[in-house]
Amino acid sequence: MNNLTMSTDLYQINMMYAYHKKNLDGRRAVFDVFFRKPPGGNGYAIFAGLEQVLDYIENIRFTEEDIAYLRSVYSYEDTFLEKLRNFRFTGNIAAMKEGTVVFPGEPLLRVEAPIGEAQLIETTMLTIINHQTLIATKAARIVEAAKGDTVLEFGLRRAQGAEAGYYGARAAYIGGVHATSNIIAGRDFGIPVRGTHAHSFVQLFEHELDAFTAYSEAFPDETVLLVDTYDTLEMGIPHAIKIGLAMREKGKKLLGIRLDSGDLAYLSKEARRMLDEAGLTDVAIVASSDLDERLIQDLKSQEAKINIWGVGTNLITSYDCPALGGVYKLAAVEKNGEWEPRLKISENPTKITNPGYKKVIRFYDRATDKPLADLIALAKEEIPQDEITIFHPLFPHKRKTLRNYRTESLLYPVIERGRRLYDPPALEEIRAYVRKQLARFSPEIRRLVNPHEYHVDLSQRLWDLKQTLIHQERG
Amino acid sequence: MNNLTMSTDLYQINMMYAYHKKNLDGRRAVFDVFFRKPPGGNGYAIFAGLEQVLDYIENIRFTEEDIAYLRSVYSYEDTFLEKLRNFRFTGNIAAMKEGTVVFPGEPLLRVEAPIGEAQLIETTMLTIINHQTLIATKAARIVEAAKGDTVLEFGLRRAQGAEAGYYGARAAYIGGVHATSNIIAGRDFGIPVRGTHAHSFVQLFEHELDAFTAYSEAFPDETVLLVDTYDTLEMGIPHAIKIGLAMREKGKKLLGIRLDSGDLAYLSKEARRMLDEAGLTDVAIVASSDLDERLIQDLKSQEAKINIWGVGTNLITSYDCPALGGVYKLAAVEKNGEWEPRLKISENPTKITNPGYKKVIRFYDRATDKPLADLIALAKEEIPQDEITIFHPLFPHKRKTLRNYRTESLLYPVIERGRRLYDPPALEEIRAYVRKQLARFSPEIRRLVNPHEYHVDLSQRLWDLKQTLIHQERG
Numbered sequence: 035m036n037n038l039t040m041s042t043d044l045y046q047i048n049m050m051y052a053y054h055k056k057n058l059d060g061r062r063a064v065f066d067v068f069f070r071k072p073p074g075g076n077g078y079a080i081f082a083g084l085e086q087v088l089d090y091i092e093n094i095r096f097t098e099e100d101i102a103y104l105r106s107v108y109s110y111e112d113t114f115l116e117k118l119r120n121f122r123f124t125g126n127i128a129a130m131k132e133g134t135v136v137f138p139g140e141p142l143l144r145v146e147a148p149i150g151e152a153q154l155i156e157t158t159m160l161t162i163i164n165h166q167t168l169i170a171t172k173a174a175r176i177v178e179a180a181k182g183d184t185v186l187e188f189g190l191r192r193a194q195g196a197e198a199g200y201y202g203a204r205a206a207y208i209g210g211v212h213a214t215s216n217i218i219a220g221r222d223f224g225i226p227v228r229g230t231h232a233h234s235f236v237q238l239f240e241h242e243l244d245a246f247t248a249y250s251e252a253f254p255d256e257t258v259l260l261v262d263t264y265d266t267l268e269m270g271i272p273h274a275i276k277i278g279l280a281m282r283e284k285g286k287k288l289l290g291i292r293l294d295s296g297d298l299a300y301l302s303k304e305a306r307r308m309l310d311e312a313g314l315t316d317v318a319i320v321a322s323s324d325l326d327e328r329l330i331q332d333l334k335s336q337e338a339k340i341n342i343w344g345v346g347t348n349l350i351t352s353y354d355c356p357a358l359g360g361v362y363k364l365a366a367v368e369k370n371g372e373w374e375p376r377l378k379i380s381e382n383p384t385k386i387t388n389p390g391y392k393k394v395i396r397f398y399d400r401a402t403d404k405p406l407a408d409l410i411a412l413a414k415e416e417i418p419q420d421e422i423t424i425f426h427p428l429f430p431h432k433r434k435t436l437r438n439y440r441t442e443s444l445l446y447p448v449i450e451r452g453r454r455l456y457d458p459p460a461l462e463e464i465r466a467y468v469r470k471q472l473a474r475f476s477p478e479i480r481r482l483v484n485p486h487e488y489h490v491d492l493s494q495r496l497w498d499l500k501q502t503l504i505h506q507e508r509g
Numbered sequence: 510m511n512n513l514t515m516s517t518d519l520y521q522i523n524m525m526y527a528y529h530k531k532n533l534d535g536r537r538a539v540f541d542v543f544f545r546k547p548p549g550g551n552g553y554a555i556f557a558g559l560e561q562v563l564d565y566i567e568n569i570r571f572t573e574e575d576i577a578y579l580r581s582v583y584s585y586e587d588t589f590l591e592k593l594r595n596f597r598f599t600g601n602i603a604a605m606k607e608g609t610v611v612f613p614g615e616p617l618l619r620v621e622a623p624i625g626e627a628q629l630i631e632t633t634m635l636t637i638i639n640h641q642t643l644i645a646t647k648a649a650r651i652v653e654a655a656k657g658d659t660v661l662e663f664g665l666r667r668a669q670g671a672e673a674g675y676y677g678a679r680a681a682y683i684g685g686v687h688a689t690s691n692i693i694a695g696r697d698f699g700i701p702v703r704g705t706h707a708h709s710f711v712q713l714f715e716h717e718l719d720a721f722t723a724y725s726e727a728f729p730d731e732t733v734l735l736v737d738t739y740d741t742l743e744m745g746i747p748h749a750i751k752i753g754l755a756m757r758e759k760g761k762k763l764l765g766i767r768l769d770s771g772d773l774a775y776l777s778k779e780a781r782r783m784l785d786e787a788g789l790t791d792v793a794i795v796a797s798s799d800l801d802e803r804l805i806q807d808l809k810s811q812e813a814k815i816n817i818w819g820v821g822t823n824l825i826t827s828y829d830c831p832a833l834g835g836v837y838k839l840a841a842v843e844k845n846g847e848w849e850p851r852l853k854i855s856e857n858p859t860k861i862t863n864p865g866y867k868k869v870i871r872f873y874d875r876a877t878d879k880p881l882a883d884l885i886a887l888a889k890e891e892i893p894q895d896e897i898t899i900f901h902p903l904f905p906h907k908r909k910t911l912r913n914y915r916t917e918s919l920l921y922p923v924i925e926r927g928r929r930l931y932d933p934p935a936l937e938e939i940r941a942y943v944r945k946q947l948a949r950f951s952p953e954i955r956r957l958v959n960p961h962e963y964h965v966d967l968s969q970r971l972w973d974l975k976q977t978l979i980h981q982e983r984g
Contacts, residue, residue: 035510035671035672035675035693036511038671038693040692040693040696041665041671041674041675041691041692041693042665042691042692042693043663043665043666043690043691043692043704044690044691044692044695044702044703044704045690045704045705045706045707046704047692047704048704048705048706048724048727048728049706049707049709049710051727051728052706052710052723052724052726052727052728053713053723055723055726055727056723056727058713058723061713063709063713065709099696100696103692103695103696104692107692107695107702108728108731149713153707153709153710156666156707157665157666158671160666160667161665161666161667161668161670161671161674162670162671164666164667165668165669165670165673166670168669169669188518190516190517190518190632190636191518191631191632191635191636191639191835192635192636192639192832192833192834193636193640193669194640194643194644194668194669194670194673194677194826194831194832195636195637195640195641195669195670195672195673195676195677196510196513196516196633196636196637196672197510197670197671197672197673198640198669198670198672198673199516199636200510200516201670202669202670215518215519215520216516216517216518216519217515217516217517217518217519217522217578217579217582218510218513218515218516218517220519220578220582221515221574221575221578227519227582228519229518229519229520229521229522229523230520230523231520231523231524231527232520232524232628232631233838233839233853234524234538234540234628234837234838234839235524235527235628237839237842237851237853238528238533238536238538238624238839238842238851248527248530248531248533249523249527251527251530252523252526252527252530252531253523253526253527253583256583263853263854264854264982265854295855295856295857295860296856347832347834351669351826351831351832352831353831353832356669356826356827356828356831357667357669357822357826357828358667359667359822360666362709363708363709364708364709364712364713367712367713376712376713378708378712378738379738379739379740380770381770381771382770385770507739
C-alpha cells in the first residue's frame with residue numbers, strides 16, 4: 035500500500051464535510067497523540083513509526099478514483115470533493131524523536147493544523163504509531179530478558195500480513211533485536227538478515243546427515259543446523275557433531291545448531307555437554323519455539339545453555355497484548371488568534387485529557403544523567419532551571435521537588451507548513467538511541483513485571499488550567 | 510507492498526541454494542498448508558486469503574534490486590542468482606474455496622511443484638492465510654454473538670499497520686460483518702462503509718447541540734450522533750432527541766445514536782426509554798467500546814438495547830488470539846515418477862504430519878444436508894458412496910460409520926503449471942458462502958465456548974500408511 039490517503043475511517047471524511055458545510059474546516063486546532071498504558075505491563079514504550087508517518091503526511095493525495103468512489107458513498111457537494119482533490123497537508127507537526135523512551139499521557143506527536151486537515155490524518159497516523167510502537171516495545175522487553183544474548187526476529191509467517199511483518203521487523207530492530215529472517219525488511223531497512231533451514235530440508239534427503247552435509251557445503255562459513263527433525267539427542271546432535279568435526283578438518287567452523295522443539299532447558303544443556311565433549315565448544319546453540327520474554331527469563335534462570343534466541347509469533351504480533359491504545363485528542367482551538375484550550379471529560383478520571391498547546395520536558399540528574407521525571411507543561415511556560423516542584427496528574431498531593439537537573443524538550447518540529455524539516459536518522463542510529471536511553475533509566479523501570487512507575491507530571495499552570503476547565507464543564 | 514517476492518524468510522533462499530548446489534531444486538514435492546487448532550477456542554476456522562495468495566503466486570518476480578541485495582547477503586553462485594532472475598512458479602496448487610469452514614489437520618491448500626519453488630512460497634502464503642483466516646474466524650464469532658444484529662468493523666487505528674486493517678476489513682466482511690469504517694477497503698473490495706463523528710467534532714463547537722445540528726444538516730439522511738462527549742444521559746441523549754424531533758419535522762429521520770463509553774447495558778436501556786418516550790422508537794442504538802464476542806453475548810443476555818455493534822481492536826487484531834499457527838509441511842517427494850510419502854515425526858503425537866498426496870472429502874447427510882464429518886484420504890483413493898467407517902487420527906478406537914451421505918471434495922485446482930485456473934468469486938459471494946455453510950453446521954459446533962468437536966478423520970489407507978512410516982522412522 036503506497037498511498038495511504040484513503041486508509042482512514044469514513045468518519046474523518048464526514049467530519050471534514052460537516053466542517054466544510056459550516057465553513058469551519060479552516061479553523062486551526064491542536065491535537066495530541068498519546069497512550070494511556072504501555073503495552074503488556076511494561077513500564078515504558080519505545081516510540082516508533084515516525085518515519086512512515088512523515089512519508090504518509092507528505093504524500094497525501096486523493097486520486098480521481100478516490101474522488102469517484104467517495105461520490106458513490108455519499109452525495110458530498112462538488113465544492114467539497116474539489117477541496118479533497120486539491121488537498122495538501124499545510125499544518126505543523128512536532129514529534130518526539132523516533133526511538134524515544136516514552137510514558138503514558140505525554141504527547142508523542144502534536145499536530146497543529148486547520149481542523150479539516152488535522153482530522154483527516156488521525157486514523158492513519160494512529161495505525162502506524164500504534165503498530166510500530168507496540169512491536170518496538172515488545173522487542174525491548176525480549177532483549178531485556180535475553181540479557182545481552184543475540185535475539186533474532188523470526189515471525190513473518192505469523193505476522194498480521196506482509197506489511198505487519200515488514201514494519202514489524204523494522205520496529206523490532208529499533209527495539210533492540212539483532213537481525214531478522216525477513217529478507218524484504220533486510221533489503222529496504224538494512225537490517226542484518228539470518229536464516230538456516232527447515233525440517234522439510236532434512237526430510238527431502240534420505241538421511242539427516244546427507245541434508246546436513248549438503249547445507250554445510252552450500253554455506254561453509256555460515257552453517258547452522260536444525261537438529262530436531264527426527265530425534266534431537268539420538269540423531270540430530272550426533273550428526274551435527276560429525277559435520278562440525280568434518281568442517282574443522284577443512285579449516286571451517288560449524289556456527290551453531292538450532293533447537294526448535296522439546297524442553298529447551300534440558301535439550302540445550304545436553305547439547306552443550308555433547309558439543310563440548312566433542313571439542314566443539316565454540317558452536318552456538320540457537321533456540322526457537324514459541325519464545326517470549328517470560329520464557330526466555332525462565333530458561334535463563336534455569337541456566338539453559340542457549341546463546342541465540344529466535345523469537346517469532348510472540349514478537350511480531352506482540353501476542354500477549356496485540357494493540358497499543360494510542361489516541362488522538364483535541365487539545366486547543368484557535369479563537370481570535372489565541373489558542374483556546376479544550377478538554378475531554380470522562381467518568382473515568384484517567385481519561386480526562388490534558389488541555390492546551392503543550393510541550394514535554396524530561397529532567398535528568400546532572401550528576402548521574404539518569405532521567406528523573408517528565409513534565410507536561412504549556413508550550414509557552416518557562417521551565418525553571420534550578421528547582422521545580424511537580425505533581426502527579428491524578429493525585430496532586432503526590433509531589434516531588436527536583437534540583438540539580440538539566441532539561442530536554444522532547445518534542446521537535448518535524449513538519450512546518452506541510453514541509454518536512456527533518457532528515458530521518460539511519461535506522462542504526464535510532465536503534466543506538468534506544469539502547470543509550472534504556473541504559474540510563476534505572477533497572478526498576480525496565481523490570482518486565484510490575485515495573486516502578488516513572489513520574490510523568492503536570493506543571494502547576496497546566497494543572498490549574500485543567501481544574502478550571504473541569505469545573506467549567508461540570509458547571 | 511505490491512511485490513511480495515522478497516517478503517519471505519532468508520532460509521527459503523538458503524534452502525533453494527543448497528538444493529541448487531546439489532542439483533535437487535527441480536525435484537517435485539508436495540506440501541500441505543494446515544493448522545492444528547482453530548483460533549480463540551473456536552470450533553472451526555473460515556479459510557480466507559486465497560485471492561491474495563494467487564495474486565502473489567502469479568506475480569513472483571525477483572527484481573535486479575533484489576538480486577543485487579541477495580548478492581550482498583551471501584556469496585551465492587551466479588548460476589543460482591540467474592535462476593532467481595528468471596524464477597516463475599511452474600507448479601500446481603489445489604485449494605479450498607475461499608470462505609470454506611475448515612477444521613484442524615486438513616490441508617487447506619496443497620502445493621505440488623519443484624522443491625525450490627515450493628519452498629520459496631511457504632512464508633508468504635502462510636503470512637497471508639494465517640492473517641486473513643484468523644480475522645475471518647474472529648468476525649464469524651462476533652457475528653454469531655450478535656445473533657442477527659448489524660456488526661460494523663471499526664478497528665483500523667488499532668490494526669497492525671494499514672495493510673492489516675485493509676485485508677483485515679476484507680476478512681471480517683467474509684466472516685460476516687456488515688460494513689467497515691475503512692474507506693480504502695470499501696473502495697477496493699466494495700465493502701459497505703459507515704462512519705459518524707468523533708468526540709473532537711463535538712468539542713470543536715461551543716455547544717454539543719451546535720455540533721449535532723451541524724452534523725445533521727450535513728447528513729440529513731444518515732445522521733448518527735455520538736452522545737457521550739460530556740454526559741450521556743444528562744446532555745447527549747436529550748440533545749440527540751431534540752435533533753431527532755427537529756429532523757422529523759423536516760420529514761427526515763435520525764438514524765441512530767452511538768454510545769462509546771460507560772456501562773453499555775445500563776446506558777442503552779436508559780437511552781431506549783428516553784428515545785421511546787420522545788416518540789423516537791425507530792432511532793437505533795449503536796454501541797462501541799472494547800466490544801468482543803464475549804461482551805456482546807453478555808450484554809445481550811442482560812437485554813441491553815443495542816441494535817448495532819461497532820467492533821474495533823478486538824476484531825481487527827483478533828486480540829485474544831492474534832495469530833493462527835498455520836504450517837506448511839512436506840507430504841511427498843517424487844521418486845522415479847512416483848510420490849514417495851514423507852512424514853514429520855514429533856515427540857508430540859498431534860504434531861506428527863499426515864503423509865502422502867492427499868485430498869479432503871466432506872460428508873453431508875442426504876436427509877438434512879448437515880455436514881457429518883471430513884475425511885482426509887490419499888488423492889488416488891476411491892471414496893465409497895454408500896457406507897464408510899472413519900477413524901479418529903489419534904485414537905483409532907474412535908470410529909464412526911456413515912451412511913446415506915453425499916460427498917464433496919474440498920480441494921479444487923486453482924493453479925496449474927503456474928497458470929491461474931480460477932476466476933476469483935465476488936466478495937459478496939464468498940461472504941454468502943460462509944453464511945450458507947455456517948447455517949448448515951449444528952449450533953454445537955458454532956458454540957463460542959467449548960464447542961463440540963467436528964470429526965476430521967483419516968481414511969483406512971492413510972492411517973495404515975502413517976503407521977507404517979512411523980514404525981519405519983522409529984526403527
